[in-house]
Amino acid sequence: MTEELSGNDLVARTLRDQGIEAVFTVVGGPVIEAVAACGAAGVRPIGARHEQAAAMMATSFGYVGNSVGTALLASGPAVTNALTAVHVAWDNSLPLVVLGGSSSQRQRGRMPFQEADQVTLMRPITKWSIQVDSAERIPEIIGMAYRKAMAGRPGPVYVDLPADVLSARVEKERVRPAPAGPPPQPPQGDPAAIERAAELLLRAERPLALVGKGVRWSESHEELRELLEVLGVPFLPSPMGRGFIPDDHPLCVSAARGHAMRNADVVIVIGARLNWIFGGGQAFAPEAKIIQIDIEPEEIGLWRDAEVGIVADIGSALGQLLSAIEGRAEGMAALRQESAWRHELREQVAKNEAAVEPLLNSDATPLNHHRLMREIRDLMPRDAIVTVDGQITFATARQIVPSFTPASRLNSGSNGCMGVGVPFAVGAALARPGTPVISINGDSAFGFNGMEVETAVRLGLPIVFVVDNNQGIMGSVLERQMFPGEHPDAVAMYTPGARYDKLMEAFGGHGEHVERPEEIRPALERAFAAGRAALVDVAVDPAAIWPIPTAGRSGSRLMGY
Incomplete structure (x- = not known):
C-alpha cells in the first residue's frame, strides 16, 4: 500500500x-x-x-x-x-x-x-x-x-x-523534494578591483576599516584580523560587527570613532553598509577614497561614491586581498604602529576615555547609566553574549560594554526597533548553550517583550537580564521637552518606583533591585551565580541622558530624525 x-x-x-x-x-x-x-x-x-x-x-x-x-x-x-x-x-x-x-x-x-x-x-x-x-x-x-x-x-x-x-x-x-544540490561557490572579487584595493591600502597614510556583521556568514573573522594586523589598519566595528575582532585589540578605535571617520584618507568597508549608522558615508573627508566589499551589487556606491567596489563574498575577497599583499607588506604593521596617524588616534582614544571616567566612577545617587555599564563591563565573562536594547542604554553600552567573540553582540542594528533585547537573548542562549548571556535593556525597551522572561525561566536558561530603569522613554527628558508646564498625564514616563525584578520573581526566576552604586556588583554576582534566569532592576536617574546631546534638538531629532 x-x-x-x-x-x-x-x-x-x-x-x-x-x-x-x-x-x-x-x-x-x-x-x-x-x-x-x-x-x-x-x-x-x-x-x-x-x-x-x-x-x-x-x-x-x-x-x-x-x-x-x-x-x-x-x-x-x-x-x-x-x-x-x-x-x-x-x-x-x-x-x-x-x-x-x-x-x-x-x-x-x-x-x-x-x-x-x-x-x-x-x-x-x-x-x-x-x-x-x-x-x-x-x-x-x-x-x-x-x-x-x-x-x-x-x-x-x-x-x-x-x-x-x-x-x-x-x-x-x-511529493516534490526540496532542492538537494550543493549551493554554488561563494563569488570571488574581480582581480583588477582586488589589486586596486590592495594598492590603496598599501599606500594609505591614514587607513581605516569599517567592520560589519556581514563577516558573520562567511566565518571569515580570522582572515579579517590577519589582513588588518599585517597592514596595521585601525578599525571601527558597526553595532553588531563588534567581537569579530575583540574590542580590546590595539587596532580598535571605537573610542575615537568620529575623529577616525573624519580624518581617514582610505576607508575599506567590509561587510557593513554606509547607512545612517555611519552617517551615510558623509562623515568621511570629501577626499577620502572608499573601498567597498559587499555581496550585494546595489550596495556599492549607494550612499557614497566608491573608489573601488568589490562585489564578492566577504571571506573570498579577504582571501584575495591577503594573496594580493603577500610579500608587499613586510614591516608595514610596525611602521604604521609609530605613524602620526596612530599616535593621533591613540591620543583621541585616551582623551575620550578620560572624558567619561568621572561618570564611570561616580558614587552619586540616583545612579547614572555609565556607572551601571562599568559594573557590567568589569564583571561579565569574556565570552559573554550581550544583547542591548533601548536608546540611552544602547548609546551608553556602545561606549562602555565590550564584546570579544564573533556573533556575540546583538541589538536592533540599523532598524532601531525597541523590544529586541529580551527575545534576542533567549534565541542566543539556545543557540550557544553554556555561554553566558547578559541582556541590557532600558525600561521602555524591556516593556515591549518583557513577558518573555517567563520563556527564559521555563526553558531553564540562566540569562542575566538588566533593566536600566530610568522611569520612561529617555527618562524624564522627553517628557519635559514635550510638556514643559503642568500636564495631567504622563505620556513618556512610567509609574515611579516600578520594580521589574518582581516580574521575574513571579515566574520563579531570581530578582534583584539596586538603588546605590555599591550595590550593583554584588547584585550582578548573585544573578550570575543563581543558575537560573535572573533580572537585576537598577534605579537610574531619570534626568541622566548623556551621551545623547539634547541642546536645541526637538524630540524627534533626539530619536534620530
Whole structure:
C-alpha cells in the first residue's frame, strides 16, 4: 500500500532534512499539528509568549548559530504580530524563514476565520513571499525558502501554509523534494578591483576599516584580523560587527570613532553598509577614497561614491586581498604602529576615555547609566553574549560594554526597533548553550517583550537580564521637552518606583533591585551565580541622558530624525 503523508508531516520532515534544530512558535491553528509533528521528527518546538518575540528569537538563534532561524506561526493576527520582527531581519540582512498558517484556500473570499492576504503583507519586507498551493509542494517550496534566505545578501522569507494544504494527505511518490544540490561557490572579487584595493591600502597614510556583521556568514573573522594586523589598519566595528575582532585589540578605535571617520584618507568597508549608522558615508573627508566589499551589487556606491567596489563574498575577497599583499607588506604593521596617524588616534582614544571616567566612577545617587555599564563591563565573562536594547542604554553600552567573540553582540542594528533585547537573548542562549548571556535593556525597551522572561525561566536558561530603569522613554527628558508646564498625564514616563525584578520573581526566576552604586556588583554576582534566569532592576536617574546631546534638538531629532 502506498504511504500517505499529511501536509503537517511534510513540514516537519522537511525542516528536519534541512538541518533545522528548533522552530519558534506561539501554538495556534492551523499549525498545531505541524508543531506536534516537528517535535516527533526531532525538531524542537520553542513556545514564546508573542509572535513578534518568537520570530526575534528565531532570528538571533540563526545569527548566533550561523544558520537560518525558523518561526512556525498561526494565522492572521499571529502573522501580523511577526511583521515587526521580519522588518528587523530585513533591515539588518539577517536570514529568517517564517512559516505562517492561513485560512483554507477553498474558503477564500467568504470571510473565513482570520482570513488575510499574508503573502502581500510580507512581500515588501522579505526576499520572497509565497503561498504553498498543494501539499506535495511543501518540501520543494520550504527548501527553496532556505536557499533564498541565505543566497547573496541574507534576509527573511515568508511561506504561507493554508489550513487545507496542511491537513491534506498525499502519496509519498507524488511529493516534490526540496532542492538537494550543493549551493554554488561563494563569488570571488574581480582581480583588477582586488589589486586596486590592495594598492590603496598599501599606500594609505591614514587607513581605516569599517567592520560589519556581514563577516558573520562567511566565518571569515580570522582572515579579517590577519589582513588588518599585517597592514596595521585601525578599525571601527558597526553595532553588531563588534567581537569579530575583540574590542580590546590595539587596532580598535571605537573610542575615537568620529575623529577616525573624519580624518581617514582610505576607508575599506567590509561587510557593513554606509547607512545612517555611519552617517551615510558623509562623515568621511570629501577626499577620502572608499573601498567597498559587499555581496550585494546595489550596495556599492549607494550612499557614497566608491573608489573601488568589490562585489564578492566577504571571506573570498579577504582571501584575495591577503594573496594580493603577500610579500608587499613586510614591516608595514610596525611602521604604521609609530605613524602620526596612530599616535593621533591613540591620543583621541585616551582623551575620550578620560572624558567619561568621572561618570564611570561616580558614587552619586540616583545612579547614572555609565556607572551601571562599568559594573557590567568589569564583571561579565569574556565570552559573554550581550544583547542591548533601548536608546540611552544602547548609546551608553556602545561606549562602555565590550564584546570579544564573533556573533556575540546583538541589538536592533540599523532598524532601531525597541523590544529586541529580551527575545534576542533567549534565541542566543539556545543557540550557544553554556555561554553566558547578559541582556541590557532600558525600561521602555524591556516593556515591549518583557513577558518573555517567563520563556527564559521555563526553558531553564540562566540569562542575566538588566533593566536600566530610568522611569520612561529617555527618562524624564522627553517628557519635559514635550510638556514643559503642568500636564495631567504622563505620556513618556512610567509609574515611579516600578520594580521589574518582581516580574521575574513571579515566574520563579531570581530578582534583584539596586538603588546605590555599591550595590550593583554584588547584585550582578548573585544573578550570575543563581543558575537560573535572573533580572537585576537598577534605579537610574531619570534626568541622566548623556551621551545623547539634547541642546536645541526637538524630540524627534533626539530619536534620530
